Amino acid sequence: MLAKSVLTHINKLQQKKYRKQYEQFLVEGIKGVEDGLRSGQVEMVILEGSKRDESAYALLQKMAYKRQVEVQFCGRQDIGHIKTTQTFPGVLGICRMENAALDEVLGGTLICLDGIKDPGNLGTIIRTADWFGFQNILLSGDCVDPYNDKVVRSTMGSIFHVRICKSEDFVHDLKILKNEGYTLSSFVMDGQPFEKIRINKRQAFFFGSESHGVSEAVENLMDKRYTISGNGNAESLNVAISSAIVMHTLFTQSK
Structure with missing residues (x-):
């Protein structure tokens, strides 16, 4: 189960004013999080606990740990509070914005x-x-x-x-x-x-x-x-x- 502070932060990042304030945004799905990790912009990975041993998600965990990115696990009771789509794809990344001048x-x-x-x-x-x-x-x-x-x-x-x-x-x-x-x-x-x-x-x-x-x-x-x-x-x-x-x-x- 995710800490209340993490849940609150994820919810805030679904609003433009907080994305601008924290200079962070959310990405969902294996491909999006992988691309974010490769770019160095992912600062935390939220993984559905029930999927942690599935091969694709296990590889994603390994990729995150290799880059010293924190991984937290969420329970089913958390999903409704953090998903941005109708069906949660099992993983979410909190990412750093890189606004170019x-x-x-x-x-x-x-x-x-x-x-x-x-x-x-x-x-x-x-x-x-x-x-x-x-x-x-x-x-x-x-x-x-x-x-x-x-x-x-x-x-x-x-x-x-x-x-x-x-x-x-x-x-x-x-x-x-x-x-x-x-x-x-x-x-x-x-x-x-x-x-x-x-x-x-x-x-x-x-x-x-x-x-x-x-x-x-x-x-x-x-x-x-x-x-x-x-x-x-x-x-x-x-x-x-x-x-x-x-x-x-x-x-x-x-x-």
């Missing part, structure tokens, strides 16, 4: 997200960026918290593989990008065909919400505007899909 995400192609509210979309974009090797992501302040449990779950462990900077003043930071030689590009219905893009080292690509796109203040700073070509009747693309198309195009053209 703006200068830490500069140097190559930058994926920039403005006002993305849906946790599933943000998590999928992070996972896709990881797949195609785009390690630097800049978020506007009004994006959903990247350490929200639904976002973390949607990343399938990629939250530990990319650098995320959440801007406190997005427009100001974009002006810094321009001063650093970045070309800023957004996606609109009547822009240049994206497949004709010319790759350069310092590019920032902006994606906004499906309903509003990027904000007017952000759009006014763009150097280029592109369109993802299509041939159907759909009004628009899901932002996770459009960003995936862009990242795939950039990946294939850079090979």
Whole structure:
């Protein structure tokens, strides 16, 4: 059985204000905790006691002990208090946030997200960026918290593989990008065909919400505007899909 203080702390980390206060977040499931342990960000592992001898969970314990990470065991009576999903996957990690500063995400192609509210979309974009090797992501302040449990779950462990900077003043930071030689590009219905893009080292690509796109203040700073070509009747693309198309195009053209 978990100590009341640990239960209380886990419950607090399910709220954004406490995640920010403690600079910690939660990850559930074997893969997520394994990725977190490899990154060095897991500070405590909570394991369902009844699973401690199962091979996958035993290996996870060994991995944690090797990295000198504390492992605690929870009973069935604890699960309802700590799970973030309908069914508890047997293991949970308390992880240290690593919020990148703006200068830490500069140097190559930058994926920039403005006002993305849906946790599933943000998590999928992070996972896709990881797949195609785009390690630097800049978020506007009004994006959903990247350490929200639904976002973390949607990343399938990629939250530990990319650098995320959440801007406190997005427009100001974009002006810094321009001063650093970045070309800023957004996606609109009547822009240049994206497949004709010319790759350069310092590019920032902006994606906004499906309903509003990027904000007017952000759009006014763009150097280029592109369109993802299509041939159907759909009004628009899901932002996770459009960003995936862009990242795939950039990946294939850079090979």
